[in-house]
Amino acid sequence: MNARILAINILARVRATDAYLNVVLDTVLSETPPKDPRDAALVTELTYGATRRQLALDYAITRFADRKLDALEDKVLAALRVGAYQLFHTRVPARAAVAETVQALKDVGLARAAGFVNAILRKLSELPSPPLPSQKDPVEYLSVRESHPRWLVERWIRQFGRERAEAMLVANNLPPAVVIRANSAKVTRDALLAQLKDVGVEARATEASPVGIVLPPVGRVEDVYGYAEGLWQVQDEAAQLVGVYGAIPESARVLDACAAPGGKACHQAETHDVVAVDLHANKLRKIEAEAHRLGLSGRLKAYAHDASEPFPEGWGEFHALVVDAPCSGLGTLRRHPELRYRRKEEDVARLATLQRRILENCQEAVPAGGLLVYAVCTPEPQEGQDQVDMFLRSHPEWTAEPPVLPGLKLPLAQAWLRTLPGPEGYDGFFAARLRKLY
Numbered sequence: 001m002n003a004r005i006l007a008i009n010i011l012a013r014v015r016a017t018d019a020y021l022n023v024v025l026d027t028v029l030s031e032t033p034p035k036d037p038r039d040a041a042l043v044t045e046l047t048y049g050a051t052r053r054q055l056a057l058d059y060a061i062t063r064f065a066d067r068k069l070d071a072l073e074d075k076v077l078a079a080l081r082v083g084a085y086q087l088f089h090t091r092v093p094a095r096a097a098v099a100e101t102v103q104a105l106k107d108v109g110l111a112r113a114a115g116f117v118n119a120i121l122r123k124l125s126e127l128p129s130p131p132l133p134s135q136k137d138p139v140e141y142l143s144v145r146e147s148h149p150r151w152l153v154e155r156w157i158r159q160f161g162r163e164r165a166e167a168m169l170v171a172n173n174l175p176p177a178v179v180i181r182a183n184s185a186k187v188t189r190d191a192l193l194a195q196l197k198d199v200g201v202e203a204r205a206t207e208a209s210p211v212g213i214v215l216p217p218v219g220r221v222e223d224v225y226g227y228a229e230g231l232w233q234v235q236d237e238a239a240q241l242v243g244v245y246g247a248i249p250e251s252a253r254v255l256d257a258c259a260a261p262g263g264k265a266c267h268q269a270e271t272h273d274v275v276a277v278d279l280h281a282n283k284l285r286k287i288e289a290e291a292h293r294l295g296l297s298g299r300l301k302a303y304a305h306d307a308s309e310p311f312p313e314g315w316g317e318f319h320a321l322v323v324d325a326p327c328s329g330l331g332t333l334r335r336h337p338e339l340r341y342r343r344k345e346e347d348v349a350r351l352a353t354l355q356r357r358i359l360e361n362c363q364e365a366v367p368a369g370g371l372l373v374y375a376v377c378t379p380e381p382q383e384g385q386d387q388v389d390m391f392l393r394s395h396p397e398w399t400a401e402p403p404v405l406p407g408l409k410l411p412l413a414q415a416w417l418r419t420l421p422g423p424e425g426y427d428g429f430f431a432a433r434l435r436k437l438y
């Protein structure tokens, strides 16, 4: 099956089922792998690109469509977006972009819409660049140019200032590099870097994380040296920094209260005994499979449990908890581009309430002298810093205690670990390291 057919099918399925793009893409590519690996790369670029740029593409398509885009069949709208993306953001010659997209639409059984799609794509192909609204309304202009909903642009300008907000929007439209964490239970970062070099992979060390490696563009990560042997795990640098910044003493038994898919739990299990908990039992298999691949099964047990409810006494005592709470995920929009259109502003407050409930229950499980590392993958203060400030105000027995990590330069804001999307190349994360005094 060719790349454009797959891209149309994937985008249509994501729209119809509200599924995650990365999940549908992985499923489709493993069910119907294209013969040529370059086609897999093209499907990835077309689907991620068309989703990242969706709001701007729709703005352009709407100019020439004689009906509301919401009313279009999923595959017809998907074809328009895939076609428009190629015209504005790839080097595919315009004629080929239009003709092959229209042919793909026919091949998926929608020949009756071919004329409609062909006419719009041809009109778009005559434009020198994607149309934009007037700069007189700077929020609207940025919203369309960088393809983020207006409420989010307004909110980020208000919270982070115009310059940083714009940098965040731009960064969310760039594909992230693949970053891995060396599995310290098996190999040091330097040794892994040398081994990768020996097999011709020109990787480099991450700047802030002492355990991270940035891979060059690779095809399937599963085919890269050391994956099958469990020498490393894919993990964004900022997510690695949560484990580093947490600096949980090696003697501690750790409970990871919101663990799936298991990045931070496996990071801890390199050096600790870990109980990994997630609300959704179906996600535990992924945590266990990763622990197995990394050779960490002996140190990690996974259970389904609601972290806002008391933990079973039978699990024993824990000296440290990691609470990587469910959050708006607005720090990971470059990886989950569909999320920016699905999230609503009121989600931030709703999730902050859930985080508070989880935090309240988890703090009960920490003995005096123990640690709690709270983290979220969002730049929203309401879910991060404000959440922790409020917690500390109502819990005098807790204090914020940043770690002393000589030789490391972590991105800190006061006591907190904080990264924002932007030219630094991080996902947006917040983490607090809290100690129970009595």
Ligand SMILES: C[S@@+](CC[C@H](N)C(=O)[O-])C[C@H]1O[C@@H](n2cnc3c(N)ncnc32)[C@H](O)[C@@H]1O
Pocket: 239, 257, 258, 259, 260, 261, 262, 263, 264, 265, 277, 278, 279, 280, 283, 305, 306, 307, 308, 324, 325, 326, 327, 358, 377
């Ligand atoms: C941000 S993700 C955790 C990512 C993970 N720590 C990692 O590093 O790979 C949040 C997780 O919390 C889980 N979750 C949501 N509500 C929960 C609850 N009430 N109790 C426990 N887990 C919950 C979600 O299923 C999701 O897997």
